Every structure is written in structure tokens, then in C-alpha cells.
Amino acid sequence: MDNTIHTLQDFMLHTESNTYxxxxxxxxxxxxxxIFLTQKDEDQD
Amino acid sequence: MAISRRNFLGWMGAAGLSASLVGKQAHAASTKEFAGHPGSYGVLHDITRCVGCRSCEEACNTVNKLPKPAKPYTDESVLNKKRKLTTTEYTIVNKSVQEGSPIFIKTQCNHCLEPACASVCFVNAFQKLPNGAVVYDASVCVGCRYCMIACPFEVPTYEYDAPYTPEVVKCTLCAPLLEKGLLPGCVESCPTESLLFGKRDDLLKIARARIEKFPSRYVDHIYGEQEMGGTSWLYLSGVPFKDIGMREDLGNTPAPKLTSGALHLIPMVVSLWPVFLAGMYGMTKRRNTIADEEKAKAVAIAIEQTENKAAEILSQAMEKAKKEKENVSKRVERARENRVKKALEHSSSTNSDEGA
Amino acid sequence: MSEQKNKQARGVTDVVLGLMRDDNAKFSPLAAFTGIILLVGTVLTVLRFTQGLGAVTNLTNTHPWGMWIGFDLMCGVALAAGGYTTSAACYLFGMKKYHSAVRPAILTAFLGYAMVVVSLLYDVGRPDRLVLAYPFIVQQGTTSLLFEVGLCVLLYLTVLFLEFTPIPLEWLGLRKARNIAVKLTLTLTIFGVVLSTLHQSSLGALFLIAPSKLHPLWYSPYLGVFFFVSSIAAGLSMVIFESMLSHKKLRHRMGKAYLEEHPPLILGYAKAASLVLFGYFMVKVVGVSAGDNWYLLLTPYGIWFLVELLGFVALPCFLFAVGSRNKDPGLIKFTAVLTIIGIVLNRLNISMIAFNWHLPLDERYIPSWMEITLSVYMVTCLILAFRFIATRMPVFDEHPDFKGQH
Structure with missing residues (x-):
């Protein structure tokens, strides 16, 4: 199969899927x- | 410029993610411009050659096995009213009378190079095939009908009357026939060569050549060359396209570009909004803590002051008591002294009396 | 020891009795109307799902989105924005005095979104595939803004459900589960704001794809911003409006905290809404300017646009300001209703009235009485569900066992 992207739509489908x-x-x-950042806070509630 | 298609995976494909992200990065082009599938097909509709015989409609009906219309295709009275595409008519010929003479325009899906229907479909049911056809996969369609909102040519139709399994319906450019090396039904049946099938690039050259050769016969515009980023169907006309019901105000922006700005903002919101909000929360909490601390401090000071004052009052009282005590004892002393003095005086006077 | 346990885990009989308790036994014209709507709505539901969309709607190929998208989805989502605005104000921005308003707002939002999802099941051609989450499980159309809207609505409905759970859990006396749910508050609030920002704006951005169909005065590259900003005003106004209704009908359920915090809350919300509308007015004007569409303002559509902009954005902005300055709850409540009408008008303009404006009148869409009735049916069900929950569960008051614990 042709492995190349030829349309903006296909390109965006590819990039948007990765983004999600x-x-x-x-x-x-x-x-x-x-959690890591605030674990040792004294004023934890 | 084209770049390599990398295999993208579904949601949970964490393992596949690296392959998806890295993939064949080396082939990526520096400028993300896309010219469409090379060598894809299209149809040139020369409106000046159309005689309104409706052979294309009949062929479309036969090829797609659609129900026969009430009036036969030879009945020209059908042309008197402007018609729209329906779920049983993938193509329509309309008549427009310009300066006394009739002009016939065939309408069907224009098979955009960057289809709006494909861009907006949230199940990715539409696809632009390398051969040029935009095809629809009914097996995934949810029936949201966003494709119909998006299509600038008002092409997709919906089977509103099907109670359980309605589908979107539109021209397929006879994709199944193209695969077999056959022509689309409408092109095959056209008796006047008003429809010309070929590679889109070739069709553009032919269209330009016709305009150049017969400048008085055509308006100098190939409809579909630029409209909405270009379509696989191209049109030539003798009168301005807007006069025969084809919109010239659609613009040349490919459909995906219309929404790309909004789409690109999504990851920015997802990335930075939680940072901002968590920061706001942290600041609010810190402010509350400081306020609490200051309050506690103020209370402590107040208590201390009160205590000090109490101690002072106590010590003052003690002092006073002590002084009073001293005074009292002094007074007592003085009184005693006085008494002794008086006694002494008294005795001495008595003595002097005695002595006188 | 055993007594306390009894108190914590309410008897099953108590719960069942509570569910069956009828507080609407009196006959009234309103009750009769509600009954008729429920009856007709149910019949129409059967008709929709057995005869298809064509049997109940006036939808056409050029107007594929009608009342159920324009009103139920667009307005439903905008008016349910009180949930994220209130919880953000209270938990993230430190407006602790709005605490008692969070629960009613969350409940309204949760029911609102539930209504939206149910309406979508009526609207799409293949509801079975929506239930099976085809866009997310079978094939992802990630280039679609509708994909994003769908994903966010789905996730946000889950978030709202989790934010809502302490209410029934307190009612049922399930202390442990309730404490876990309360611990999630911060995370859920942040997620809620992120998801709301995304889908509120994307609902507007849905129309970015159709510049040739939507009237230029309403079409703008800023559509997403317009929808997001106006949703804040809508959410704030809905909290005011809904508290006003609740005061009339559910006062007996209101706790001391709610009743004490209520007057300053209304003033604060009016002030906030006024400010938001002030900014919204500006961005709408920028929209006209960016498209250089001034010349369209004197056309019939332009006048209609000005009615929306001046009558339902500028005017409520001013009236909210006056109301909060003069501490006039009457004026504020009136203005809240005005703002809500304005938001509904805006959503209907974009999805129906100014959409396909280029088509001749006889090709335009007017909803069928059945579509309108089913929309009213949805809203009626929502109000009934709200009443049902608010009269029984700790929404407007604190549960005696959980006082001062959240």
C-alpha cells in the first residue's frame, strides 16, 4: 500500500490522533x- | 509535497505510541503542503455541451440500483422545477434559462480534494481514495449529520424515513466501477461528451485549452480548480457560475484549514489550563494559610498583652498594698512615737510642776 | 456503638419510603400540564424510535440539525455551565462564601448534561451506535470538533456524576464511600473546568466549517471564544435563576448556611455576570470588526443581530451592574432571566435562524410541534428529577451527620 500522506485531511487525522x-x-x-509535588506540604488537608 | 503516512493507533495503543510518534520521521517534509493524491481521477463537466437529456440520471439510477422515479427520464417537464439531490437521486440535471436559452447543469458530489465531510466526521466514515472518489462507510456512521452541515455544496442526503438503520447517501464517483477499470455510469452514458473522465491534471489542461481556443464561448474560470481547496469535478460554463446556481463565494480554503485553528488550541488548553488552575488553587490555599497564621498571631499577641496588663495591675496592686502597709506601719510608729512623746512631755511637765 | 451504625447506614425501608413519598399530591393546573407533557412525550418517543426521524421532525437535507441540536444540545450545555463556574469559584478561586451554592449548581449541571445526552440519542440516526461509543471505540475521527465535543461531554458527565455522588451517599449514610468521593473534589473541579472550557468553546467552533452557510455577522473565527465566554454568563445567570425558583418551591429544604449565604451570593454573581457580559460585548464587536461586517448591520439580519447584542448582552450587563450596586435582588433576578433568554437566542440564531440564511424562505426549517414537544418533555423530566432529588437529599442544606465536613 502507498505509505505516503497526500492530503491535509489525512495528515491532520494522523497528527490529531497522536495529540489525543x-x-x-x-x-x-x-x-x-x-501528588509528588505537594506530598510533603505541612498544610495538607 | 507529501510526507510519509505513519501508522497511527487507537487510544490504548501506548505500546504503539512510540512507533506512531517516531515512525518514519525522516521522510517528513519541512513544509506541510499537500497537493492531493497524484494521478487521481476527476470529471470535467462542460456545461455548454449539456443538452439536458438526463441520460446520466438514468445511468446513475441503474448502476446504483435505485428505485425508478414516478416520471420517466424522457419527461422534460421534470426540468421545469429546480430539484435537489435526494436519497434516491445521486445526480440531478437542472435547467436555468439565461437570456432566453436554456442551460443545463448536472449536480452531484464534487469529490473535494480536501473533503469537508471527511474533516468533520467523528467516526472517520468518509475517505478520499487515491483514485479521487470520496466514499462513505455506512457501517460506522452514527447519523449525527454533521457532514451535511459541513458540505458547502449541500450534497450528502439522509434517509430520515428509515426507522432503524438510516444512512447518509451521496454519489460515490462509481468507485466500485473505477476499481474494475470502468467509467462512472453518468460519464459512460453521456451522448454529447459534456462529461469527460480523466486524470484531474489532464482535465485542467484540457479545460484551459478550451477556454483559450474559444474565449467567447466560455467564462475564464474553471469551477472546482480552487473552490474549497479544489474538487475532482471541474466545470466550464458560458455564463457566470453564480447565475446558474453555483456559489462563487465559497472561498478557496480547504475545509480542514477552517477548523485547524480551533483544533490546535485544544492541546494548549489541556496542557496549560490545569497548570493555571492548580496554581490558582495553590495561591488561594497559601493565602488562606497566611491569613490563618496571622489571625493566630494576632490572637497570641492579644492574649499576651492582656496577660501583661493583668500582671502589671497585679504588681501595681501589690505595690500599693505594700505601700499602704508601710504607710500603716509608719502611721502606727508615728502614733506610738507621738504617744511616747506626749507621755514624756506629760511626765516632764508634771515633774516641773512638782519641781515648782 | 450499634446506635451509631444504625444512623450511618439508613434502613432500606427508609430509603424506599423516601423514594415513594409524594409531595405533589395536590391537583393543580401545572400538575395537569406536566402530566399531559409526559404522556404526549412518551407517545412521541415511541413514534420516534419506531417510525424514524422523518415521522416526527421537519429536518431536511439542507437543514440536518434542528430543534434538538439547536435547543437541547446548544442551550442545554450552555445553561448547565453553572456547575463548573460555581465549583471553580468556590474550590479554586477561594470564594468560600459560595460553598452552599455548589451542590445545587452541580446537580443542575449533572441533570442538564444527562438531558443533553438523552436528547442526542433521539437526534442521531443510529442511537445504538452512540450508546456503544462508536466514535471512541470503533473508529476515531479526530479531525472533527464533534469528536472533541463528544469526548468532553462524555467525560464531563462522568466528572459531574462523581461530583454529585456525595449527595446520595450522604442521604444513604454511606460514610466511607462519601469521604472518598469528597477527597476527589479538587481533581474533579480542575478536570471539570478544563473539559468545560474545551467543549463549551468547541460547540461554537462546530460551525467554523460552514462559513458559506452561517450569516457573516454570526460567523467568526472567534466563535469558540464567543461560546465559552457567554457560557460563563449563562452559568452565573442560571444559578441566580434556579435559586430564585428553588426559593419559591423548596424553601423548607434550605439550610441555615444556604439561606444566610444566598443574598451576598446573588450580589456577587450579578457583579461577575455583569463583568463577563461587558467583555463578551467587546469580543462580539471585535468579531464584527474583524470580518468588516459593519455594512451588514443595517440589513434585516443586522437589525436582528443588534437586537441580540444590545438587548440581550449590553442591557443585561448594565442592569446586572445597577442591580449589584443598589443591592436590588428583584432587578438581578429579572436580569438573570433576560441573560438566559439572550443566550438561548444566540444559540438558536447560530444553529437555526442565521444558518442557511442564503436559502429562500420556503426551504427554511421550522421545527414541527412534535420536535418542540419532545424538547419541552426533556426539560420537564429534568425539572422533575431536580425536584425529586432536592426535596429528599442534602442539596440545599447540610446533612445533620456531615455538618461542616466539606
Whole structure:
């Protein structure tokens, strides 16, 4: 099969799909990072 | 410029992500401009050659096995009313009378190079094939009808009357026939060569040559060359396109570009909005903590002051008491002294009296 | 020890009795109207799902989106924005005095979004595939803004459900589960604001694809910004409006905290809404200027645009300001209604009235009585569900077992 992107639509489908995967991973990491960041705070409630 | 198609994966493809992201990066072009599938096909519709025989409509009906219309295709009275595409008519010929003479225009899906329907479909049901056809996959369609909102040519139609399994319906450029090396039904049946099938690049050359050769016969515009980023169907006309019901105000922006700005903002919001909001939360919390601390401090000071004052009052009282005590004892002393003095005086006077 | 346990885990009979308690036993014209709507709506629902969209709607190939998208989806989502604005104000921006307003706002938002999703099931041609989440599981059309809207609405409905769960959990006396749910508040609030920002704006951006169909005065590259900013004003106004209705009907359920915080809350919200509308007016004007569409203002559509902009953006902005300056709750409540009408008008303009403006009148879409009735049916169900929950569960008051714990 032709392995080359010829249309803007196909290119955007490709990049947007990657972006959505990245965003999912980022949000999960964000929670973990926030916990790491604030774990030793004294005013934890 | 074209770049390599890298295999993208679904949501959960964390393992595949690296392949997806890195992939064949080396082939990526520096400028992300796309000219469409090379050598893709199209149709040139020379409106000046159309005689309104509706053979194309009939062929389309046969090829796609659609229900026969109430009036036969030879009945010209159908042309008196402007018609629109329907779920059983993938193509329509309309008549427009310009300066007394009739002009016939065939309408069907224009098979955009960058289809708006494909851009907006949230199940990716539409696809631009390398051969030029824009095809629809009914097996994934949810029926949101956003494609119909998006299409600037008002092409996709919907089976509103099908209760359980309605589908979007539109011309397929006879993609199944193209695969077999056959012509689309409408082109095959056209008796006047008003429809010409070929590679889009060749058709553009032919169209330009016709305009050049017969400048008085054609307006100097190939409809579909630039409209909405270009379409696989191209049109030549003797009168301005807007006079025969074809919109010239669509612009030349390819459909995906219209929404790309909004799409590109999404990851920015997802990345930075939580940072900002978490920061706001942290600041609010810190401010509250400081306020609490200051309050506690103020209370402590107040308590201390009160205590000091109390101590002072106590010590003052003690002092006073002590002084009073001293005074009292002094007074007592003085009184005693006085008494002794008086006694002494008294005795001495008595003594002097006695002595006198 | 055992007594306390009894208190925590409410008896099953209590719960069932609570569910069955009828507080609307009196007959009234309103009750009769509600009954008729429910009856007709149910019949029409059967008709829709057995005879197809064509049997109940006036949708055509040129007007594929009608009442259920224009009103139920567009207005439903905008008016449910009170959930994220209130929880953000309270938990992120430190407006602790708005705490008692969070629960009613979350409940309204949750029910609003539930209504939106149910309406979409009526609207799409293949609801079975929407239930099976085809866009997310079978094939992802990631270039579509509708994909993003769908994903965000789905996730936000989940977030709202989780934000809502402490209410029934307190009611049921499930302390442990309730404490876990409360712990998630911060994360859920941030997620809620992010998801709301995204889909509120993307609902407007849906129309970016159709510059040739939407009237230039409403079409703008800023459509997403317009929708997001106006959703904040809509959310704030809805909290005011909804508290006004609740005060009439549910006062007996309101706790001391809610009743004490209510007057300053209304003033604060009016001030905020006024400020937001001030900015919204500016961005709308910038939209006209950016497209250089001034010359269209004196056409019939332009006059209609000015009615929306001056009558339902500028005027409520001013009236909210006067109301909050003079501490006039009557004026504020009136203005809240005005703002809500304005937002509904804006959404209907963009999705229906100014959409396909180039078509001749006889090709334009006018909703069928059945479409309108089903929209009213949805709103009626929403109000009934709100009442049902608010009269029984700790929404406007604190649960005695959980006082001062959130």
C-alpha cells in the first residue's frame, strides 16, 4: 500500500490522533506529578 | 509535497505510541503542503455541451440500483422545477434559462480534494481514495449529520424515513466501477461528451485549452480548480457560475484549514489550563494559610498583652498594698512615737510642776 | 456503638419510603400540564424510535440539525455551565462564601448534561451506535470538533456524576464511600473546568466549517471564544435563576448556611455576570470588526443581530451592574432571566435562524410541534428529577451527620 500522506485531511487525522493520545497521557501524569509535588506540604488537608 | 503516512493507533495503543510518534520521521517534509493524491481521477463537466437529456440520471439510477422515479427520464417537464439531490437521486440535471436559452447543469458530489465531510466526521466514515472518489462507510456512521452541515455544496442526503438503520447517501464517483477499470455510469452514458473522465491534471489542461481556443464561448474560470481547496469535478460554463446556481463565494480554503485553528488550541488548553488552575488553587490555599497564621498571631499577641496588663495591675496592686502597709506601719510608729512623746512631755511637765 | 451504625447506614425501608413519598399530591393546573407533557412525550418517543426521524421532525437535507441540536444540545450545555463556574469559584478561586451554592449548581449541571445526552440519542440516526461509543471505540475521527465535543461531554458527565455522588451517599449514610468521593473534589473541579472550557468553546467552533452557510455577522473565527465566554454568563445567570425558583418551591429544604449565604451570593454573581457580559460585548464587536461586517448591520439580519447584542448582552450587563450596586435582588433576578433568554437566542440564531440564511424562505426549517414537544418533555423530566432529588437529599442544606465536613 502507498505509505505516503497526500492530503491535509489525512495528515491532520494522523497528527490529531497522536495529540489525543499525548493529552490522555499528560492528564494522567499531571495527577501523579501534583501528588509528588505537594506530598510533603505541612498544610495538607 | 507529501510526507510519509505513519501508522497511527487507537487510544490504548501506548505500546504503539512510540512507533506512531517516531515512525518514519525522516521522510517528513519541512513544509506541510499537500497537493492531493497524484494521478487521481476527476470529471470535467462542460456545461455548454449539456443538452439536458438526463441520460446520466438514468445511468446513475441503474448502476446504483435505485428505485425508478414516478416520471420517466424522457419527461422534460421534470426540468421545469429546480430539484435537489435526494436519497434516491445521486445526480440531478437542472435547467436555468439565461437570456432566453436554456442551460443545463448536472449536480452531484464534487469529490473535494480536501473533503469537508471527511474533516468533520467523528467516526472517520468518509475517505478520499487515491483514485479521487470520496466514499462513505455506512457501517460506522452514527447519523449525527454533521457532514451535511459541513458540505458547502449541500450534497450528502439522509434517509430520515428509515426507522432503524438510516444512512447518509451521496454519489460515490462509481468507485466500485473505477476499481474494475470502468467509467462512472453518468460519464459512460453521456451522448454529447459534456462529461469527460480523466486524470484531474489532464482535465485542467484540457479545460484551459478550451477556454483559450474559444474565449467567447466560455467564462475564464474553471469551477472546482480552487473552490474549497479544489474538487475532482471541474466545470466550464458560458455564463457566470453564480447565475446558474453555483456559489462563487465559497472561498478557496480547504475545509480542514477552517477548523485547524480551533483544533490546535485544544492541546494548549489541556496542557496549560490545569497548570493555571492548580496554581490558582495553590495561591488561594497559601493565602488562606497566611491569613490563618496571622489571625493566630494576632490572637497570641492579644492574649499576651492582656496577660501583661493583668500582671502589671497585679504588681501595681501589690505595690500599693505594700505601700499602704508601710504607710500603716509608719502611721502606727508615728502614733506610738507621738504617744511616747506626749507621755514624756506629760511626765516632764508634771515633774516641773512638782519641781515648782 | 450499634446506635451509631444504625444512623450511618439508613434502613432500606427508609430509603424506599423516601423514594415513594409524594409531595405533589395536590391537583393543580401545572400538575395537569406536566402530566399531559409526559404522556404526549412518551407517545412521541415511541413514534420516534419506531417510525424514524422523518415521522416526527421537519429536518431536511439542507437543514440536518434542528430543534434538538439547536435547543437541547446548544442551550442545554450552555445553561448547565453553572456547575463548573460555581465549583471553580468556590474550590479554586477561594470564594468560600459560595460553598452552599455548589451542590445545587452541580446537580443542575449533572441533570442538564444527562438531558443533553438523552436528547442526542433521539437526534442521531443510529442511537445504538452512540450508546456503544462508536466514535471512541470503533473508529476515531479526530479531525472533527464533534469528536472533541463528544469526548468532553462524555467525560464531563462522568466528572459531574462523581461530583454529585456525595449527595446520595450522604442521604444513604454511606460514610466511607462519601469521604472518598469528597477527597476527589479538587481533581474533579480542575478536570471539570478544563473539559468545560474545551467543549463549551468547541460547540461554537462546530460551525467554523460552514462559513458559506452561517450569516457573516454570526460567523467568526472567534466563535469558540464567543461560546465559552457567554457560557460563563449563562452559568452565573442560571444559578441566580434556579435559586430564585428553588426559593419559591423548596424553601423548607434550605439550610441555615444556604439561606444566610444566598443574598451576598446573588450580589456577587450579578457583579461577575455583569463583568463577563461587558467583555463578551467587546469580543462580539471585535468579531464584527474583524470580518468588516459593519455594512451588514443595517440589513434585516443586522437589525436582528443588534437586537441580540444590545438587548440581550449590553442591557443585561448594565442592569446586572445597577442591580449589584443598589443591592436590588428583584432587578438581578429579572436580569438573570433576560441573560438566559439572550443566550438561548444566540444559540438558536447560530444553529437555526442565521444558518442557511442564503436559502429562500420556503426551504427554511421550522421545527414541527412534535420536535418542540419532545424538547419541552426533556426539560420537564429534568425539572422533575431536580425536584425529586432536592426535596429528599442534602442539596440545599447540610446533612445533620456531615455538618461542616466539606
Amino acid at each position: 493520545i499525548l493529552m490522555g497521557i499528560y492528564l494522567v501524569c499531571m495527577i501523579g506529578f501534583w
